[in-house]
Amino acid sequence: MCGIIGLSGQERAIDRIYPGLLALQHRGQDAAGAATFDDGFQLKKGNGLVFNVFNAKNIERLNGNTGIGHVRYPTVGAGSAEDAQPFIITAPYGIALAHNGNLVNFYELKKDLVENELRYLNSNCDAEVILNLISVELSKMDLKKMTPEKLFTALRMVYKRLIGSYAVVSIVANKGLLAFRDPRGIKPLIMGSNGSSFCFASESVALDLLGYHEVTDVRPGQAIFIDTESNCHATQVATSEKAACIFEYVYFARPDSVIDGIGVYEARLRLGEELGKICSESGIKPDVVMPIPDTARGAALMVADALGVMHREGLIKNRYIHRTFIMPTQEKRIEAVRLKLNPIRSEIKGKDILLVDDSIVRGNTSREIISLVRSVGARKVYYALYSPPLRFPCVYGIDMQTRGEFIAQDKSIEEIRRSIDADALVYQTEEGLIRGVGAGSKGFCSACFTGVYPTEIPPALMSRIEADRMAPKVSEA
Numbered sequence: 030m031c032g033i034i035g036l037s038g039q040e041r042a043i044d045r046i047y048p049g050l051l052a053l054q055h056r057g058q059d060a061a062g063a064a065t066f067d068d069g070f071q072l073k074k075g076n077g078l079v080f081n082v083f084n085a086k087n088i089e090r091l092n093g094n095t096g097i098g099h100v101r102y103p104t105v106g107a108g109s110a111e112d113a114q115p116f117i118i119t120a121p122y123g124i125a126l127a128h129n130g131n132l133v134n135f136y137e138l139k140k141d142l143v144e145n146e147l148r149y150l151n152s153n154c155d156a157e158v159i160l161n162l163i164s165v166e167l168s169k170m171d172l173k174k175m176t177p178e179k180l181f182t183a184l185r186m187v188y189k190r191l192i193g194s195y196a197v198v199s200i201v202a203n204k205g206l207l208a209f210r211d212p213r214g215i216k217p218l219i220m221g222s223n224g225s226s227f228c229f230a231s232e233s234v235a236l237d238l239l240g241y242h243e244v245t246d247v248r249p250g251q252a253i254f255i256d257t258e259s260n261c262h263a264t265q266v267a268t269s270e271k272a273a274c275i276f277e278y279v280y281f282a283r284p285d286s287v288i289d290g291i292g293v294y295e296a297r298l299r300l301g302e303e304l305g306k307i308c309s310e311s312g313i314k315p316d317v318v319m320p321i322p323d324t325a326r327g328a329a330l331m332v333a334d335a336l337g338v339m340h341r342e343g344l345i346k347n348r349y350i351h352r353t354f355i356m357p358t359q360e361k362r363i364e365a366v367r368l369k370l371n372p373i374r375s376e377i378k379g380k381d382i383l384l385v386d387d388s389i390v391r392g393n394t395s396r397e398i399i400s401l402v403r404s405v406g407a408r409k410v411y412y413a414l415y416s417p418p419l420r421f422p423c424v425y426g427i428d429m430q431t432r433g434e435f436i437a438q439d440k441s442i443e444e445i446r447r448s449i450d451a452d453a454l455v456y457q458t459e460e461g462l463i464r465g466v467g468a469g470s471k472g473f474c475s476a477c478f479t480g481v482y483p484t485e486i487p488p489a490l491m492s493r494i495e496a497d498r499m500a501p502k503v504s505e506a
């Protein structure tokens with residue numbers, strides 16, 4: 030999961046890209062970077078939060094009216110400083126590029142670029158592969174006059190080779206800003222305009238903040254080029270059945286974002302409604318419903334409504350601790366639970382509590398939270414999830430690569446309940462998930478719940494997934 034932003038037609042683009050990246054910080058806290066174009070490219074990137082990477086001095090030198098920015102959570106490779114984005118290439122044409130997603134055929138493409146195109150790739154980042162594939166196609170053209178059509182022609186060839194998810198923003202030197210989205214629209218990408226300035230971003234929150242009000246989603250498979258005169262050129266590069274990541278609505282995206290026309294907060298309210306029905310049928314009778322902050326707030330409200338009981342905040346989050354799901358090691362994740370959440374004893378003591386959460390991955394975080402709530406005197410602790418059991422690895426850019434890590438891989442719901450020490454455990458259904466998020470619409474990837482992947486999966490990767498399925502599960506300690 031990463032966040033991207035691209036902006037043109039604005040004096041000193043970096044002055045908007047920087048706050049835009051802050052609005053997207055929840056999508057990745059591992060590295061940040063930005064590139065701008067003036068007479069040439071300027072680049073600043075490095076490991077750490079946006080606040081850590083940028084300062085007044087390096088922002089000052091990022092001149093130019095066109096720019097792109099990126100926040101990273103590592104998807105392929107270990108996430109070294111070399112993998113930070115954007116990437117820049119100077120021949121056959123100057124292009125800077127940043128990407129959100131994951132190419133499932135990354136290693137095959139990289140090997141092919143190195144062995145057959147004699148490209149030297151300096152990172153384990155699929156953005157560098159996409160950038161080099163574009164440059165290979167451009168090098169077959171007469172580039173004395175670069176046009177949007179030539180870029181689109183290059184993209185048509187590149188799309189034929191890419192398998193996976195990709196939402197991309199890119200500066201084309203002296204020409205403008207290019208953005209494109211994979212044929213299934215697995216990753217989100219939205220465009221806003223404000224007079225003569227255009228902005229692309231992973232989530233609408235960045236556009237809200239920056240005052241871009243005329244907003245539209247980049248369609249799956251669509252490429253849009255904004256030239257230096259602020260003319261907008263758009264084309265459909267490829268078509269396929271839409272399969273937007275449903276987990277954006279469950280967990281990743283900010284609740285104040287709207288993705289593909291669906292409000293994330295509204296989706297979470299509907300997921301709560303669906304979950305409330307299941308909780309009612311299960312017969313659990315809590316005194317109070319509490320969200321695990323922050324993602325579960327909307328859903329918990331609706332569950333409390335459905336059960337006709339009080340809704341209270343009982344766990345308070347330290348806002349300065351990162352989201353535990355995307356902390357890189359298990360030890361850090363466990364430590365982060367206690368650092369992140371503190372219980373309000375007066376709201377919990379002597380009561381039967383129903384905790385509402387978005388999902389369970391390994392179970393360690395849920396177990397820690399339940400233990401925390403019991404430690405301040407809860408009589409009973411029920412646990413309800415507004416998404417179904419996570420069982421399959423995401424191959425599109427989310428850190429769920431090892432199926433062996435899922436607690437639901439080989440455990441029944443009763444076994445999971447015992448493992449996390451809940452008095453009752455209630456999951457959303459797959460149908461409830463689709464109904465709740467889509468409100469009747471279709472076109473979602475829900476492969477991490479169903480195992481039905483919307484793209485071709487290369488045999489080597491599928492074997493790895495299958496091997497993970499058979500492997501003994503990692504320690505739950």
Ligand code: SF4
Nearest residue numbers: 274275276423474477
């Ligand atoms: S597998 Fe899950 S997390 Fe990955 S893109 Fe599909 S829905 Fe999103």
